[in-house]
Amino acid sequence: MSVSGMSVSEGPEPYRGALWRQPVNPLVVVDDPEAVELTGPVFGSADVTDLDGDLTRQRPGAPLGERITLTGRVLDRAGCPVRGQLIEIWQANAAGRYAHRRDQHHAPLDPHFTGAGRCLTDDQGRYRFTTIRPGAYPWGDHSNAWRPAHIHFSLFGAAFTQRLVTQMYFPGDPLLPLDPILQSVGDDAARQRLVAAYDPELSTPDWALGYRWDIVLGGPSATRTEGGRR
Amino acid sequence: MTPLPTPSQTIGPYFGYALPHPGGGQIAPTGHPDTITVRGRVLDGHGEPVDDALLEFWQPAPDGSRAGAPGSLRRDPVGGAAIGRDGVAFTGFGRVATGADGSYVLRTLPPGGAPYLSVCVMARGLLQHLFTRVYLGEADDPLLSSLDARRRATLVAERERAGVHRFDVRLQGDGAHEETVFLAFG
Numbered sequence: 001m002s003v004s005g006m007s008v009s010e011g012p013e014p015y016r017g018a019l020w021r022q023p024v025n026p027l028v029v030v031d032d033p034e035a036v037e038l039t040g041p042v043f044g045s046a047d048v049t050d051l052d053g054d055l056t057r058q059r060p061g062a063p064l065g066e067r068i069t070l071t072g073r074v075l076d077r078a079g080c081p082v083r084g085q086l087i088e089i090w091q092a093n094a095a096g097r098y099a100h101r102r103d104q105h106h107a108p109l110d111p112h113f114t115g116a117g118r119c120l121t122d123d124q125g126r127y128r129f130t131t132i133r134p135g136a137y138p139w140g141d142h143s144n145a146w147r148p149a150h151i152h153f154s155l156f157g158a159a160f161t162q163r164l165v166t167q168m169y170f171p172g173d174p175l176l177p178l179d180p181i182l183q184s185v186g187d188d189a190a191r192q193r194l195v196a197a198y199d200p201e202l203s204t205p206d207w208a209l210g211y212r213w214d215i216v217l218g219g220p221s222a223t224r225t226e227g228g229r230r
Numbered sequence: 231m232t233p234l235p236t237p238s239q240t241i242g243p244y245f246g247y248a249l250p251h252p253g254g255g256q257i258a259p260t261g262h263p264d265t266i267t268v269r270g271r272v273l274d275g276h277g278e279p280v281d282d283a284l285l286e287f288w289q290p291a292p293d294g295s296r297a298g299a300p301g302s303l304r305r306d307p308v309g310g311a312a313i314g315r316d317g318v319a320f321t322g323f324g325r326v327a328t329g330a331d332g333s334y335v336l337r338t339l340p341p342g343g344a345p346y347l348s349v350c351v352m353a354r355g356l357l358q359h360l361f362t363r364v365y366l367g368e369a370d371d372p373l374l375s376s377l378d379a380r381r382r383a384t385l386v387a388e389r390e391r392a393g394v395h396r397f398d399v400r401l402q403g404d405g406a407h408e409e410t411v412f413l414a415f416g
Binding site: 015016017018019020021022023024025027028029030031032034035036037038039040041042043044045046047048049051052058075077078079088089090092098099100102103114115116152154160161163164165166167181182184185189190191193194215216217218219220 | 231232233234235236237238239240241242243244245246247248249274275276278280286288289290296297298299300301302303304305307310321322323341344346348350352353354355356357359360361372373376377381401402403409410411412413414415416
């Protein structure tokens with residue numbers, strides 16, 4: 001299912017963020033080829049162990065919920081793979097509760113699920129996580145507001161300018177058109193780029209459902225020029 | 231065809247068990263004699279502290295290298311716990327969550343070849359992360375020289391004493407204080 005047809009008029013007002021936290025002045029555009037931000041931090045095998053991408057095996061027992069495999073590619077704005085970069089995810093458990101003490105939703109914590117994972121992209125820019133599908137949960141935006149199931153993603157590219165923090169959603173979720181946070185993204189085509197696809201080819205028989213979500217990092221980088229690699 | 235970028239979404243209130251890591255604000259190798267401290271607060275348009283912000287820092291090494299190094303958030307290979315840096319390598323990357331009073335502390339080495347540290351600010355209630363810079367004093371710099379004095383001053387850390395620099399991030403002006411200059415990259 002696509003999320004097309006989601007329009008602002010069907011749901012609540014898009015989330016505009018905390019009013020007193022929004023800068024009022026326009027961003028100052030830096031167009032300096034020597035800017036430090038055109039490079040960025042690097043991470044390696046010391047930062048990420050092979051088990052960190054499997055959120056179902058971080059505790060002695062198995063977490064409750066629908067086991068899923070989540071994979072995709074990370075590309076830069078030229079369409080080239082983002083290699084060897086860090087991806088971090090965090091999410092609620094199957095009941096819709098985060099392992100965070102500020103989350104006081106009346107849903108159970110799962111002693112076998114923390115909900116944080118990380119991995120490095122491979123030479124083709126691919127990533128892979130095994131986790132459980134998070135549950136929906138209520139929040140205080142408006143009366144009876146529920147967040148659709150989502151996974152938070154944090155990504156680094158080859159440049160600090162490519163930094164991305166975002167949220168991934170699941171296809172066919174009836175809460176998508178009602179979610180002010182997803183609706184805060186201006187146009188429908190852009191909202192669709194936050195929704196993963198169910199991919200039967202990725203599902204593992206008798207084990208896990210497979211979802212695919214590709215990610216494109218905006219922002220310039222010093223490692224490439226118009227003609228290719230610098 | 232050029233692919234379209236994936237939109238940004240708010241970091242939300244619950245990143246605290248996933249992103250911060252031990253020693254995230256300690257970029258300087260342990261006991262390094264050139265260590266400087268950058269400290270301050272993140273504040274909103276009421277002048278109230280932002281207690282759920284995450285600040286990330288990126289900078290060149292003292293020798294000017296911008297290559298960085300892995301090891302900012304090392305994992306214990308046995309238990310998987312985050313154990314942080316080895317105290318020797320200079321990775322150039324720092325990550326600090328603000329405290330209940332909106333404060334942060336970063337200990338690092340002075341950057342080589344650039345007069346500033348790059349900063350990425352994330353917080354609940356921000357739809358998208360914000361970039362800014364900490365200049366460790368006035369400098370001959372294309373960004374600073376493009377700004378008027380009042381705006382420029384928001385990017386220049388105040389020297390509290392030798393080796394200690396104060397830099398507040400004001401997400402919005404509060405009437406008495408100017409909003410921090412935030413950046414976009416073309």
